[in-house]
Amino acid sequence: MNWESHKILAESNQWSAILPETALVFLALSLLLLDMFGGKPGRELIGRIAVVGQVILIFLSFTLLRNNLGIHNQETFSGMLFHSEFSQVMRIFFLLSSLLTSYLGSIFLKKNQISGTEFYTILLLITAGLMLLAQSNHFIMLFVALETVTIGFYVLVSYNRDKSNSLEAGLKYLIMGGLSTAILLMGIVLLFGLASNPELPGMSHNAMKFSDLDIFLRLNGDNVVAKTGVLLVLAGIAFKIGSVPFQIWIPDVYQGAPTPVTAALAVSSKAGGFAVLITLVSGPFKPMAELVVPVLSLTAIVTILFGNIAALTQRNVKRLIGLSGVSHTGYLLIGVVAIYSIPTAESAIVFYLITYLLASYAVLGVMAHLSVAGKDDLQELGDYQGMLKESPFLSGVLVLGLSSLAGIPPLAGFIGKLLIFYAAFQAELYALLGVAIAGIVISIYYYFGWIKEATFRFWKLPILGAEEPEAPKEWSEIGSLTRVTLGVLALLTLALGLYPGPLSSLIGG
Amino acid sequence: MTIGLNEFLVVSGLLFTIGFVGLLIRRNTLVLFMCLEIMLNGVNVALVAFSQFNGTMDGNLLVFFIITVAAAEVAVGLAILVALFRKRQTVYVQELNALKN
Amino acid sequence: MTNYSILLLGTILVPLVAALVMLGGGSLSKATTRSLATVGFSFPALASLILWINFQPTDSSGYDYLIVLPTGLERLGITLHLGLNGISVPLFFLAGIVGLAAGLYALQSEAERPQQYLMLILFMQSGLMGVFASVDIFFFYFFHELALIPTFICIGVWGERDRHSAAMEMTIYLTLGAMLSLLGLLAIYFQSDASAFNMIALKEAITTKPIEGGVQNVIFGLLLFGFGILVSLFPFHSWAPRGYAAAPTSIAMLHAGVLKKFGLYGFVQVALPLVPLGAVHWSNFLAWLALGSVVIIGLITIAQRDLKMMVGFSSVMHMGYCFLGVACVSILGAAGVILTMVAHGLTIALLFLLGHVVYRRTETFEMADMGGLVRQAPALAAIFSTAVLASIGLPGPGLLNFFGEFTVFTALWDFNEAFAFLAVLGVIISAVYGLRAVASIFFGPHSETFAKHLKENAVKDITVAEKIPTFILFAALVVIGLWPRSITDDMNRALEAEFKTIHAMLATLEIQPDEEGIEIARTAITQNR
């Protein structure tokens, strides 16, 4: 193939910059069409088409990224989008996450006998939204992309509409989400109103564009309204990433949502929030370091501690994943704070997010197999007893995933934390490091406790005689696809821990 | 007295606050939806005012998006609420707390 | 890179590969598992022996067998940089030998699902070899963790009484220690302007631009608490006796014998040369805690009635000697630490092993329920009491233990006579608990419980299969004990170079170094305080 000609072609047409997003949308729409006109055989193909389409897109985006094709480091659509290196990586990240969600979704849909067209459609739209979100360079773009994602998630969370819990979760997510949208908008409005005020220096007629706002805030950093606006925007994002005190919805929603959606919320939605946050702190909010750094530092501290402590006594695994996810938000926030002095900390965050993705999907993938059809979801820690005996494969994946989340070497999660630590060290954030350590130590308790439930509890005790295991659970059958998917996730978790080189060079830095 | 930017902003702030307080104290989910709408409308007021007084169109532009989004949000919200009402026979948030702790 | 470097890499890879085969190979037949495990345990032992014998550093860094492999983390200064120097060689050998003994004993264990058990121990073995073979500090830490995780799992799955809670406590506590030491190690790197995160580069960087005194204090403090927890320094010891009591024998052998030495090795290899001023600053504090380990834990050991708990506490106590050696901040003290570590590693592994051999015969660890076992198992009695006497530092079987302790005491007297006085009390204390244990297990009349047990069960003397690992450990202990120069000559050279670095560093800090440069530093810091 002649890459050069593609390059020229790509650069000549702005639309080619958002080719993956466009393709996703078309894919989503074609799924709807297929549902309408494809009849029964067409409907059965929907899931597969969605997956195959995403695989192709991932391959495409990956090729573009590897070969430095497409549009890089420049604005498109009159400054609405900006295609940074970082956002290109995040695109693949969201696609990957979406693919895995589709896979988990197929298990979920099959088990609950629910039609899947809307699930895939919305998922693909959300993914497109997330990808645009990561590239947005303008508050309007940001808002629209964000709301696409959020509203899509409202639907997905309550997708299991036969279960009142799923609906309740959707409702809660909606109200809290609506509130946070309002807060975010208020922030945007304040910033916009101030920055377009002709009486102020550095004012702009295009004040919602990040670069203009950057210039404005450089000159008006002390303005109270500007400060308020910045903080309200941060609050809106804090809802997405789930940092204290805007994390309170997380356990309930995670618990009620279908497991694949929980996974997407935990990974994609959070990563989307971080993508925005990183764009903002390395762009328009850069001049506000004096305000943002202490706020984010404090948030990081409280988030790490709260997430871990609240997870400590949690027995419901989905809530546990949610709360532990809160603590991961805290660790990531350390990286965000570090960006202020070490711009390369960005790649540490990306690496962390990738390890988090691998481990989370591994764990949630295992969880998806425990939610048995026709019965209430098995979500209690106690349900994991004797898992090793029932399904050594799943328990192996679970152990690797949880250990990676806990940050234990030689797994990828450890390297992720290490990179964050490196950044924090270089940024001299010693207090945050101390808190992170404390958090990690606390987190060992619940991660290891889970592993303990799954693996320790049926072995013969040499001294006290055998401990009788409870009656075995019904684990849904593990197909070869599951084996491959979860196996690859677990192996990648291990491989990236043992040899992080390729990924870390891919994400730059 | 002339109505300037500040007056608009005060109204906007009031709307926003009323919405927020409503969210805090009201228990009926439908009312909560309305409160959310009020908050968003508060934002809209401010946007329009800023656009007007600062002479840019961006604010007006955003307002349309907000209205669209708000509509979508409420549509989804009502759908969920109806489905939930079928299951639980209530719209009061203090009774919609099966998911907790 | 020579063929020996490949051998060095092999000590890590062979057990790792064996473990991975067991992990990924489905259910292997018993014979396959056993032969895989035997290879996985023997290879590092033999290789470590060869590497130890051939050790001849020509590199100016004092390292031999250097090998560098890429990791992709080069921009973080991390490469898989392996090599041995005079300080790590004895410990590397220790890891190989204790690993072999523990592995051979694990082969005889009646554990359910032996394949998984052996797999985890092989992982551990791989990590253990890696810890002492790493020049790169990241991998030094990394391999430690690689070995630590199987420890937790093995305790949790194949352990004994209280295994769940003991495993949990140990995991959390040791994670805390590991995290603190990781912070300390990273801090050294970031404060030093070194080009890479390995000991050679760090030492070079430190010589030209030492870390500032106050920062050194903080870093050493982090390492002190981190390593202190990992090595069960008083009062952070509570995980150790409980953990060991719950651990399966081979795990206890490997952890108490080798893995625990990570922290002390880190002190000698990393902390002392790189942050000596911090070490001097903390030395009094460290010495007091170490004395607590020796005297208080020693006395608590006397009160133990459970054999495994006793061995566990005694291990904590002996670590106190090592910490005292570290607190001296001198060549002699550091050498004493290494000697004691090697001696203690072999001895404590022996004691855990033999303790379990006894348990197989008495089916209890309660010493009061034993008694008079010598009549049924005279050879076991002889071997066990010799091992206990070795552990209490009796020259003869425990010549190496004695040399280690004596060197530490000598260094300590120079540091502070009163400390030496208190530390030597340990000599009496250990005799008390050691002999009491031997007496109540083997001598005197049978206890009632044991007499009843004897009526129902045939109790035999130690078997050949049990003797083999015992013999391996004893042979290493006695040979090194009789000819300590086999390790001390290289060690001394490395330590002298290390202290030369310290002197050079003190020179740049404008503290005039003389023959006892560190003494000057000590005075200097005392004046500043």
Add this chain to the structure above:
Amino acid sequence: MNAAFLYQLLFLLPLLTAAVIACFLRTKHNLAANFSVLSGLIFSAIALFLIYVRPEGDWSVTWLTLGGSFELKFGVLFNDLSALMLLVLIIVGFLVQVFSLGYMKDDLGKARFFAGLSIFMFAMLGIVLADNLVMIFIFWELVGFSSYVLINHYFDKPSAVSASKKAFIVNRIGDFGFLLGILFVYWQFGTFDLVELEERARLSPGYLSTGMALLLFCGVIGKSAQMPLHVWLPDAMEGPTPISALIHAATMVAAGIYFSARVYFLMLPGMEVIMWVGTITAVFAAVVAFGQNDIKKILAFSTLSQLGYMVAALGLGAASSLQRHGEHAVISTGAAVAMYHLTTHAFFKALLFLGSGSVIHACHHEQDIYKMGGLYGEMKITSITFGIGVLAIGGFPFLAGFFSKDSILHLAHESDFNLVSYLLFGTTALTGLYMGRLFVVTFFGKPRSAHAERAKENGPAIVLPLVILGILSVIGGYEWFFGHTFEAVIGAIPNAEGPFKMLMIITGLLFSVGGLIVGWLVWNPSKDSDTLENVAPGLFKALVAKLYFDSIYDWYVKKVQDRGALILGFLDQLFITGLMVRGTAEIIGLMGIVSRSLHGGNIGGYVYWFAIGVVVLGAIAFGVL
């Protein structure tokens, strides 16, 4: 022949013997015994060659060097002093081995016993030949180990088990000081080597100190069972009698004396204390001996008492010798005298112990002298040789004990410490008396038990060593016996002359023979019970209890140490495991429960979180926070 090779051979021989027995001959008892004796014979031959021929050559191996000057060596320093000690070791050692062939004939642990003996010979050899302090300490501990093993020979008996334990631990207490003393010496003089130390101590005597001397002396207190660490020796009699003779009478317990003589130059500042310790031990043990009925215990106390003499001699000698002998004396007078007494004591005390062993063996392991009696009739050789031993220890003129005791009392007389002189003098009288009691009650009168009635003289393996030791007890004190081989030691002994010599002869005669006669009168052998017990039961009870030293120590161990340990263990559980570790975990767990309960499931409540968040952020923006 090169001496180095002989030294190596000497060290290797007993070690290999022990190893071979331990590994291959554990169940082949007779083979093991014969092998051991044969090896002992070769050992003795080599040693004799070394002593009398003194071949040229040194042997020294560096064990390890660290830092600059820290150097541990394995080397041999062979001079007149070590030659003398070696001579004692091989004579008594070989005779005891022969004796054991008979005495341990039917023992089940014979192989173990002989292996232990070989280890002992090895360890003792190390102390004798060592050329530096650390090596001495190493073998010092090792000898304690062999003693432990051998006392523990009858491990079925709880008393033997606890005695062995006690011996080891008490010795360790002494070694505690010893070790510190070595450290002290090293940091003062920068070397462990004895020759270098002597030189440096001579050049800079200012570095010596009382503390150093007393710390080193701690080791002697432990090993030579001086007050207050004497308690282990009487208990150590639980071991087989040949062991008591060799280890706990003739050689090992005397190692402390030998060591002090070897490093007398380091001990000088502490001599006064040393003297007093020795004197008090001598008196104390002699008194307590009256309360013992166990034949071996009586002998043990007499050993204690005689060791006290030696230690007192060490102390006295230094106090007076320095004026008379020049700085270049190889050995101080006191040390020489102590060594002299050590030698003769080794002969007659080994004789007495082996004699008692013969009696015990004949009486089927009966040890109570009031269960014996009338043995003279059947066991003539044993009785006569035992009698020689009794006379020798009592100082009967011109027997071995007379000369050495004479020189000690002479030193005491010459010194400024009159009280010491009187006490030591008086103790001589006591010695005669309790030995008289022992001899009379054991061998005369009527048999007081069935065992004693059936007692018969033992076979040649037992009797022959008795005869040889009997002869040595007679001739072992004369200068011609030593010749010039040990000139540096024997030549340094001051000789009493004139009236004092006469006094010595008279009192020696008086006390030894008088002791026997008075003993006969007071403890009439026809009686079945002890006279003192009848006359003064309170005093006797105190003596039986060894003046309560053991009770006090037992009380300390049980009530203070063990309880302290338990309490510490409890506190450890409470504060460290409980409060510090679990407490922290509990607090965090509690916080976990609290924060978990914050998730009430009510949207209204959750909105408050957002509200608080917004308010806090607003406050920050407005600079309130």
